[in-house]
Amino acid sequence: MSEKRIKIGVACPIPGERAAFLEWLKVDEYAAVPMLDIDAIGRDLNTRPIEALIADVKLVPAADLARVVKTLGPNRPLILVGNPEDAIEDVPRDATWIDRPVTKENFMLSIQLALAEGRPARRSPRRIVPQLPSSVDGVSSKIVDVSNEGVRLEVSGASPSILPPYFTLRVPGFGVSTKVKRVWVAAPKKGTVCCGGIIEPKTGAAVAWNNFLQNAPLGGTAITAIN
Secondary structure, eight states, rough: GGGGGGEEEEEEEOOHHHHHHHHHHHHHOOOEEEOHHHHEEEEEHHOOOOEEEEEETSOOOOOHHHHHHHHHHHOOOOEEEOGGGOOOOSOOOTTTEESSSSHHHHHHHHHHHHHHOOOOOOSSSSSEEEEEEEEEEEEEEEEEEOOEEEEEEEEEEEOGSSOEEEEEEEEETTEEEEEEEEEEEEEEEEEEEEEEEEOOOHHHHHHHHHHHHHSSSHHHHHHSOOO
C-alpha cells in the first residue's frame, strides 16, 4: 500500500523543521524521502520514483539549481523553502517558493498545487514583450512574455499563497479579458510575484488574445527553451 503513495523528496538540514515536514506529509498520506545533502538529492532523484522535491534554498544554492532542475525533468515540481531575505536572482521562474516561518496549511497547499500543475512545457515559443500593463483579478500586473497558450506575469503587491489557481487577466490596451489557469509561482522579489499560466479563453476572448499576439510590441526575441 505504501508503495502507491506519492513519494516526495525532503531536502532540509534543520532537524526540527525536517521532522515537521515529514510528519505533515505522512498525515496527508504522502511518502516522504529525507535527503540530507546535494549528493543525496542527485542520487535519489535518479534512482527512486520521486515525484516532487522540497528543498531548503541554502541546501540547494544557486550554483546547483540548474543541475537539480535538469535532473527533475519537465514534470516533477521543485518547491523551495527559505527566509524572505534568502530569495536569490537565479531561482527558476517556475519553482514554488515558501517563506519561513512555514505553516502546515501553506506547506500542504503549495505541494498540492505544485503536483497538480507540474512544470509543463509550452507547445509554442514565447515572445518577450515590454512589460505591458495588465491586471490579475483587479490587481496591477505587467505581462513579461506571451505564447499561443500561455503568459508570464509580474503581479504587484501579491504573495504566492494568495494567487488563485484560476484568475481573470485583463489587458486594457488590447481589449483582452481572459481566464488563466495558474501553472507556477516564483519567489517574490522587490514587492512583486512572478507567475505563469495557461490561457483558457472562451470563443470571443480567443479572438482578442490572437489579435493581441499579432499586435503586441516585442521586447526581445522568441524563446523556445523552458527555463
